[in-house]
Amino acid sequence: MEYLPIFLDLKCKNTLVIGAGDIAFNKIKLLLRANAIINIIAKDLCSEIRYLLAQKKIFWIGQEFKISYLKNVFLVIAATNNTELNKTIFEKCSKLRILVNVVDDQSKCSFIFPSIIDRSPIILAISSGGTAPVLLRLLREKIEAILPKRLGNIANMAGKWRKIIKEKFSNVLERKRFWEKLFNSIFVQHIINGKEKKAISTIEKMITQPNTLIGEIILVGAGPGNSDLLTLRALQVMQEADVVLYDNLVSKDILNLIRRDAKCIYVGKRAGLKSITQKKIIKLLIFLAKQGKRVVRLKGGDAFIFGRGGEELEAAKNANINVQVVPGITAGIGVSAYAGIPLTHRDYAQGVIFITGCKCINNISNNWSVLSDPSYTLVVYMGSLKALEISKKLILHGRLKSTPIAIISQGTTINQQVLIGRLDEIDKIFKLTVSPTLLIIGPVVLLHRKLKWFKNLSNFNNLKTTSSVINI
Template sequence: MDYLPIFLDLKHKNVLVVGAGDIALNKIKLLLRSNAIINIIAKNICSEIKCLLAQNKVFWISQEFKIVYLENIFLVIAATNNTQLNQIIFEECNKLKILVNVVDDQSKCSFIFPSIIDRSPIVVAISSSGKAPVLLRLLREKIEALLPTRLGDIANIAGKWRKIVKKKFVNFLERKRFWEKLFSSIFVQHIINGREKQAISTIEKMIKKPNILIGEVILVGAGPGNSDLLTLRALQVLQEADVVLYDNLVSQDVLNLIRRDAKCIYVGKRAGLKSITQKKIIKLLIFLAKQGKRVVRLKGGDAFIFGRGGEELEAAKNANINVQVIPGITAGIGVSAYAGIPLTHRDYAQGVIFITGHKCINNISNNWSILSDPSYTLVVYMGSLKALEISQQLILHGRLKSTPIAIISQGTTINQKVIIGRLDEIDKIFKLTVGPTLLIIGQVVLLHKKLEWFKNLTNFNNIETASSIINV
């Protein structure tokens, strides 16, 4: 973030505007809406600002800027064509720790004005940090169209009931649930359609109803890494969560989408490293849900594909806890698509098999005869630790040594790297990769060169063959 977005209370605070032309006028109009005390320094004053002076809405204090005029000033706007004067104002404000904005000179701004969508008291401010004003305008138009004109009335009416609701529901979670239910109810439509009496009646009825806290566990698949691949329902749930327990494979971009005041607990597990046990994770899920909290279990990919989601769901159900499952794009599907490798193809593969490189708890062994059938594409999750064993068993049971393989690391992200090689090179290739990785085995890998489409925008040479690496 180049700038921290904050909302300033300027009511009855002194603001200094140096300049009184059309550009200054635009800033003054905005400042008037915030009820600031606006002081002006300028030699020449445009007609509209003269009208504001006549109405005592702004105050003209001098024709020339002097440092003494910065005393008791909260914020300064320099809107002059005099670059030397603008520089002096900027430097003096910095010395005195006063917020300053030199119009149309971002390098001399300690704050910038965002684009504003005003549905007071609901105010949406967006900014491109000065990088793309046209894009900002287009975004503003889209947001303006989405937000009802009477959105502010919804907030105002709710605000009048805050004390009553707080008195009725002492527990924070109870209050939160009440407001979530209210804003998802017919209450909103009543206000939008101008039916205030019906809206208030809705609040009165909902307050009288007991607001019993019922916890739940929601399994959410975060997808293969790229936050753009998160489902809409998953995003909604992340915004409603009280607590989020997340894994190692969940990307930071996805974590940034979690509601800011939700508690986030890392429960990731990585091979070879000390980490929380699955038993403890399940106990924690149940403990938090029984406190009445909405607990999201956030997993990379899909929770039901090698994510142990079934175990966690089963434990929650056994504890009589409400559950939901939000599917995610599993790595095998998402990563292969971003690598341009179709897992099935009429000319190459009649089916696809997903397996994990980790063994099951009861040590059920793989059926290598089926896995070695060349008419199936084999997708291996977490295959790095058992790469050599997988290769040896497949070759032993009939797969050709020359069978094409793809090892994809950090798939679907801008750091995605694809290495193409042969089955008998598998162990050497894995030593050159950085996890997380996905292994694809089969003739469909041959289509990668023709069908690949996703490239790292900062490095167009992110596709390599095993022979070019190993022989270096």
């Protein structure tokens, strides 16, 4: 983050604008909307600024800049064509620790103006840090189009009732639930349609209704790694969570999408490393939900594909806790697609089988005869754990030593690496990879050469994905 986005309270604070042309006028308009005290230094004033002066909305205090004018000033804007003067203003303000903006010279700014979407009291400010103003304008137009003009009226109405709601619901979580329920009700539509009396009636009715805190557990699949592959429903739920328990494979980009005031608890587990037990995770989920909290269990991939989501859902049901499940794109689907490997193809494979390199608790063994059928693609999660054993069992039961395999590490991310080789080379290839990995076994792997696409797209975006072929 190049700049910290903050909102300044300029009410009744002295600001200084050096320059009085069209550019200065645009900045003055923003300062007026913020109710700042505006002092002008300039030799000549444009007609618009003269009009503001006549209305006594601004003060013209001098024609030449002097350092004495900086006394008791909170914020300064330099909008002149004089490069040396702008430099001097910036240096003096910096020395005195006064916020300063030299228009159109980002190197001489302690703050920059964002693009503003005004639905007062709701204000949205977006910025590209000065890198892409045209892109910023396009984004602003899109956001402007989807935000109702009366959005501020909704906030104003809520503000009027805030004290009453606080007295009615002393518990913070109860108040949060009430406001969420209100803002998802017909109340909003009444305000947008200008029906204030009906909106008030809706609030009064909802206040009298029971607001019992009912906790729930929501299993959310975060997808295979790339935040772009997160589902819309997953994003919505993450924004509504009170607590999020997340796994090791959930990327930082996805974690950054969680509601800011939600409590995030890392319960990641990685094969071969000491970590919190599944039993303790389940106990924590139930404990938090029984406190009336909306608890999101965020897992890489899909919760029901080798994610132990079934165990957690079963435990929640046994504890009589409300549950939801938000499916995610499982690694087998997402990673193979990003590697350009179709798991089924009429000329190569009539089906696909997902297995895991981890053993089940009750040590149920795989049916190697079925897994060794060359007409099926085999996708192995956590395959590095038993790579050599899997290879030997498959070859023993009929798979050819030359069967193509793909080992994809950090799939769908900018660090994706695809290594292609033979089944009898599996142990050697795994030593070249970085976890997490996905193993694909079968003739469909050969299509990677022709169908790979993420590498080319990544090169276009300066991303670093690699693809290698080993002895095949």
